[in-house]
């Protein structure tokens with residue numbers, strides 16, 4: 239049994255490290271328990287510019303900049319011969335217009351080490367196995383790789399365990415996601431892309447030529463590597479082959495632009511897969527705990543919103559805990575759950591519109607030059623999904639429906 243610390247964090251992914259860095263820098267005692275050893279592979283490599291402000295607020299931007307990840311300034315969408323290139327610097331909301339495409343093994347390690355430098359204690363190779371809320375804090379049971387167990391007593395716990403979903407499982411808070419089960423197959427390649435019309439500063443999102451519910455990502459990383467992947471309903475991917483490797487490369491062969499760009503690519507990681515990743519919880523907080531990032535909710539990868547939402551949740555929890563520890567009363571619904579949900583619900587409307595193809599039509603109908611409407615949509619896609627000055631955030635469904643009608647009947 240250790241002495242009681244201020245905050246115990248479950249998981250050292252981006253949400254856990256950002257929360258830990260923010261709180262440790264303010265003098266609170268923070269312990270992070272991470273199940274595996276870093277560096278470790280993770281999917282989720284394309285960041286959004288809004289995330290830069292969250293890294294900055296946690297004092298973690300300098301180390302990320304110093305790591306020299308691939309620069310990113312936008313997204314290119316491709317459907318057959320249609321192409322729409324969106325530059326995030328054309329956004330309506332003030333703030334960062336560029337960001338990075340990151341190898342997550344290096345990115346997550348960079349953040350964890352920097353959080354430790356700010357005073358957070360991080361242990362690797364230990365997992366949280368039990369969680370006991372008390373009247374005045376929480377106790378967690380932790381087991382290491384040799385099976386030895388210990389307890390951590392804390393004034394508060396943050397669950398940042400991603401798809402480990404520790405508290406959702408232990409406290410039975412899981413709630414089915416609204417989205418149908420989809421599957422992603424992916425790998426890393428040395429891309430050897432020689433085509434100078436290809437913009438390495440942008441993620442390429444392509445729609446399958448015949449099946450609009452299948453889409454691909456091509457995320458250029460630093461040092462000539464790229465992350466590639468395909469996403470779709472499990473049954474649709476199964477048509478492309480019996481295993482992830484075959485599915486991925488058969489699907490790539492069917493998409494002309496992807497196939498052309500990757501003609502000389504060398505695979506450097508076996509294909510991986512993840513299925514049924516959309517998840518949700520009954521509530522995002524409870525007595526002595528709050529849930530961050532994917533430990534609570536994950537929508538869909540298509541607009542690369544996952545890390546940005548995870549960092550937003552970490553910063554909101556950091557603000558709330560700082561106030562709580564200074565003796566102020568925190569309303570977790572008003573200060574954490576509701577503000578976080580603004581961005582989640584905004585992205586949800588865009589993801590739904592992507593899969594029913596209506597937002598795909600909006601994207602491909604936008605003029606090349608930035609217009610007022612385009613700037614507002616670009617703002618959301620750059621991650622500014624909490625900017626209530628943007629009508630496409632305040633009422634995303636209504637404004638997207640209005641643009642869809644314009645697109646359907648342009649005269």
Ligand SMILES: Cc1cc2nc3c(=O)[nH]c(=O)nc-3n(C[C@H](O)[C@H](O)[C@H](O)COP(=O)(O)OP(=O)(O)OC[C@H]3O[C@@H](n4cnc5c(N)ncnc54)[C@H](O)[C@@H]3O)c2cc1C
Nearest residue numbers: 249251252253273282284366399400402531532539544545
């Ligand atoms: C196919 C796919 C593609 C994606 N692409 C993108 C993208 O391009 N851009 C983007 O922003 N997002 C993307 N995402 C989402 C992104 O991966 C996540 O949103 C992001 O990693 C969430 O960060 P996190 O800190 O909440 O969790 P994670 O990054 O998952 O970190 C959780 C950590 O908790 C640890 N852990 C788990 N269980 C325990 C336990 N019991 N005890 C202790 N530690 C534990 C894990 O080992 C892990 O290190 C994608 C997701 C998918 C499925």
